[in-house]
Amino acid sequence: MSAEHRPEVSGADPDPGSAPGPEPLPGPAPVLDPGPAAAAGAGEPVTITVCPDGPLLVRGGYELLDGDDRPIDPGRATVALCRCGASSIKPFCDGSHKRARFRAR
Numbered sequence: 001m002s003a004e005h006r007p008e009v010s011g012a013d014p015d016p017g018s019a020p021g022p023e024p025l026p027g028p029a030p031v032l033d034p035g036p037a038a039a040a041g042a043g044e045p046v047t048i049t050v051c052p053d054g055p056l057l058v059r060g061g062y063e064l065l066d067g068d069d070r071p072i073d074p075g076r077a078t079v080a081l082c083r084c085g086a087s088s089i090k091p092f093c094d095g096s097h098k099r100a101r102f103r104a105r
């Protein structure tokens with residue numbers, strides 16, 4: 001993982017699927033230019049938290065790449081990655097797992 005593509009961030013919703021009412025979008029649309037936001041988080045340990053019946057929360061000095069190994073700037077330090085397949089903003093979670101009644105088991 002290269003340090004120049006590390007995301008910087010400000011607080012992400014730790015569980016975008018837990019809030020009642022309309023689901024907040026987890027952030028701006030992904031872009032392929034990592035930009036200045038990519039420098040933060042370098043050297044921090046990466047943690048991935050599995051939310052029950054919800055997304056994977058990724059924190060720390062991670063680098064997010066698309067299928068062609070191009071960096072995706074998530075625009076924040078913590079991202080929620082969809083694992084239900086229902087999100088309209090993949091790879092990010094948009095809360096659709098609740099409407100889809102996603103169950104991990």
Ligand code: FES
Nearest residue numbers: 082084093096097
């Ligand atoms: S895990 Fe939240 S939309 Fe898929």
